[in-house]
Amino acid sequence: MDLPGLLRLAYSAERAAAYAYQGHAASVRDAAERARIAVIEAEEWQHREHAARMMRRLGVRPSRYLELKYAVIGRIIGWSCHVIGYFMPMYFAGRLESGNVNEYLRLIELVRGTALADEYACILEMARVEKEHEMWFLERVSGHPWLPRFTGLFGWGEGRSFNSFSPGERAAG
Numbered sequence: 001m002d003l004p005g006l007l008r009l010a011y012s013a014e015r016a017a018a019y020a021y022q023g024h025a026a027s028v029r030d031a032a033e034r035a036r037i038a039v040i041e042a043e044e045w046q047h048r049e050h051a052a053r054m055m056r057r058l059g060v061r062p063s064r065y066l067e068l069k070y071a072v073i074g075r076i077i078g079w080s081c082h083v084i085g086y087f088m089p090m091y092f093a094g095r096l097e098s099g100n101v102n103e104y105l106r107l108i109e110l111v112r113g114t115a116l117a118d119e120y121a122c123i124l125e126m127a128r129v130e131k132e133h134e135m136w137f138l139e140r141v142s143g144h145p146w147l148p149r150f151t152g153l154f155g156w157g158e159g160r161s162f163n164s165f166s167p168g169e170r171a172a173g
């Protein structure tokens with residue numbers, strides 16, 4: 001995917017995530033967990049603002065198709081959190097966040113040598129925050145009896161991440 005395409009995808013997918021976490025937070029009983037998910041939602045809105053700024057700087061407009069598609073996906077996931085119990089929303093959120101880390105690491109590569117090269121630190125910070133989200137959701141499901149089977153089916157879980165990002169890592173600028 002090229003730089004405009006990845007920015008458009010990130011911009012729309014961040015709102016999907018924020019919508020999904022609105023539903024997720026509302027479905028969780030524990031007040032501390034609800035508060036943490038609300039913070040995660042706020043961080044996804046921040047990511048969307050960063051993506052918006054980068055698109056403006058490049059003269060790239062959001063995709064109306066992706067905006068609609070991801071708004072619908074985000075709302076459906078948000079609603080579904082109320083009916084599928086505790087484990088699955090936590091598991092699939094962590095799995096999704098695990099992939100998000102890679103999208104921002106890929107974005108760092110794509111901005112190199114472009115007008116957005118100076119966004120490097122901001123994008124790295126977004127990757128770090130997504131990693132933090134991934135690890136928080138992993139903690140919620142770790143030790144759950146369903147986790148090994150889900151990890152086998154969906155490829156993510158304890159010791160199985162889609163990214164090899166570790167906090168403090170610095171990709172070459």
Ligand SMILES: [Fe+2]
Nearest residue numbers: 014043044047
């Ligand atoms: Fe995000």
Ligand SMILES: [Fe+2]
Nearest residue numbers: 044097130133
């Ligand atoms: Fe996230």
